[in-house]
Amino acid sequence: MKNKNINNVVDLPDARLAETDGSVKKKQSLPIHLSVLVICTELNVQLALSSQFNLITNVNFEFSDQMPKHLSQFDLVILTVNSDKDNYPLVIEKLADQNMPTLLLGDGIAANIVRAAMHFHVQDIIPFKNIEQELFNTLTICANEILKEKKVAPIISIINGKSGSGASFITGCLGEISADLCQDEIALIDADLHYGSLADILNLEANYFLTDALNEIDKLDNVAIKSMMTKRKNLSLLASKAYAQLDNEQNKSFEHLERLAWKIKLNHDLVLADLSRGLDLLTLPLVSISSQFLIVVQQNIVSLREAKALIQQLTQVMGINKSAIKIIVNRYSKKVTNITLNDIKKALAIESVFYVSNNYQLASSCTDLGYPLAKLTENKIIHKEICTIIKQTFPLKLPVEKPSLFSKLFGGNNVR
Ligand SMILES: Nc1ncnc2c1ncn2[C@@H]1O[C@H](COP(=O)(O)OP(=O)(O)O)[C@@H](O)[C@H]1O
Numbered sequence: 001m002k003n004k005n006i007n008n009v010v011d012l013p014d015a016r017l018a019e020t021d022g023s024v025k026k027k028q029s030l031p032i033h034l035s036v037l038v039i040c041t042e043l044n045v046q047l048a049l050s051s052q053f054n055l056i057t058n059v060n061f062e063f064s065d066q067m068p069k070h071l072s073q074f075d076l077v078i079l080t081v082n083s084d085k086d087n088y089p090l091v092i093e094k095l096a097d098q099n100m101p102t103l104l105l106g107d108g109i110a111a112n113i114v115r116a117a118m119h120f121h122v123q124d125i126i127p128f129k130n131i132e133q134e135l136f137n138t139l140t141i142c143a144n145e146i147l148k149e150k151k152v153a154p155i156i157s158i159i160n161g162k163s164g165s166g167a168s169f170i171t172g173c174l175g176e177i178s179a180d181l182c183q184d185e186i187a188l189i190d191a192d193l194h195y196g197s198l199a200d201i202l203n204l205e206a207n208y209f210l211t212d213a214l215n216e217i218d219k220l221d222n223v224a225i226k227s228m229m230t231k232r233k234n235l236s237l238l239a240s241k242a243y244a245q246l247d248n249e250q251n252k253s254f255e256h257l258e259r260l261a262w263k264i265k266l267n268h269d270l271v272l273a274d275l276s277r278g279l280d281l282l283t284l285p286l287v288s289i290s291s292q293f294l295i296v297v298q299q300n301i302v303s304l305r306e307a308k309a310l311i312q313q314l315t316q317v318m319g320i321n322k323s324a325i326k327i328i329v330n331r332y333s334k335k336v337t338n339i340t341l342n343d344i345k346k347a348l349a350i351e352s353v354f355y356v357s358n359n360y361q362l363a364s365s366c367t368d369l370g371y372p373l374a375k376l377t378e379n380k381i382i383h384k385e386i387c388t389i390i391k392q393t394f395p396l397k398l399p400v401e402k403p404s405l406f407s408k409l410f411g412g413n414n415v416r
């Protein structure tokens with residue numbers, strides 16, 4: 001478009017608002033992450049939109065002056081309508097052909113364009129002058145529409161207060177057994193950037209890693225990320241490369257972690273994140289979008305002290321609700337009588353406490369020999385304990401089984 005100054009005509013909000021007022025205004029968050037493409041030739045409009053997008057979290061946006069060939073990495077297109085172009089109905093039709101949710105942005109839009117917009121079910125038309133008031137609300141409506149169409153997996157993070165507690169072993173068992181119990185798509189993210197061990201525990205050979213996905217985030221759509229993950233039937237793993245965190249250049253790509261996690265959330269039924277390095281600045285975005293936390297502890301004072309500090313950090317600093325936290329006492333033994341499950345429940349002030357028994361043979365054969373599921377199924381005790389955690393914690397469609405007389409009499413391994 002010729003250099004007509006749209007600001008003079010339509011009173012656009014000033015792009016500098018985001019820098020000066022932006023820090024004062026509280027950012028608003030969309031219900032799902034949206035990747036938005038704005039088709040727009042006008043620099044003033046781009047600046048004004050950028051300042052508005054910068055007030056919203058859970059969104060990333062890109063500008064293009066024409067419709068690109070590939071749209072699959074975007075969730076929504078905003079088509080800016082300038083009065084001196086007349087191929088908009090065609091662009092609207094092409095976007096509709098690709099099932100791309102579309103918004104129009106412009107003033108005094110010509111009747112033939114409005115007709116095309118209605119015919120091809122454009123989501124909404126926003127006047128330039130109302131961007132400030134309407135952009136967030138309209139994006140929220142679009143996000144909710146998209147949400148209805150897609151499955152969005154919750155993320156459950158498995159964290160230890162202290163390394164070596166068994167967070168990775170338990171994540172592996174939970175992933176393996178839940179994928180075996182149902183048809184749902186289970187994704188595992190190994191977020192231990194130093195000693196990522198899930199691939200070994202699950203006997204999966206990974207050749208695509210978390211850091212690779214972060215580096216090429218712009219190229220990955222939700223389907224691509226699913227196909228790049230290491231897969232066995234309905235269980236997928238995004239593995240971690242050893243010592244990934246020592247590379248400073250690489251660390252910058254972790255700013256995309258939340259975006260990547262959203263791509264994995266879409267199209268799976270459940271995501272488990274192995275945060276067995278505890279809370280860590282680089283992987284914090286995973287914590288903030290997790291809906292539940294399983295904290296793995298052991299039956300000793302040091303472990304409980306560390307877990308208490310972790311729970312405090314999660315609840316008081318990160319604002320996580322206590323009801324989202326559950327405890328797994330790993331390597332549990334009834335013989336240790338000075339610290340019982342009830343003592344742990346009271347000490348940590350958490351309602352749900354599960355346990356997983358000590359089984360050195362199983363744990364080491366999972367890590368060293370492979371065939372974890374076969375070994376797990378063979379080991380009736382750990383299998384049953386893990387099943388109890390899955391049934392009481394995971395939002396999965398599990399087949400209903402009739403309770404045996406034994407379980408009626410003695411219940412599961414939750415001390416709730
Ligand atoms: N229930 C268990 N019984 C026996 N050994 C276990 C158990 N859980 C974990 N282990 C072993 O303890 C070690 C540490 O476990 P890991 O899962 O790597 O801990 P984390 O991820 O919390 O650092 C591993 O060698 C693992 O095989």
Ligand SMILES: [Mg+2]
Pocket residue numbers: 167168169192195197276277
């Ligand atoms: Mg680990």
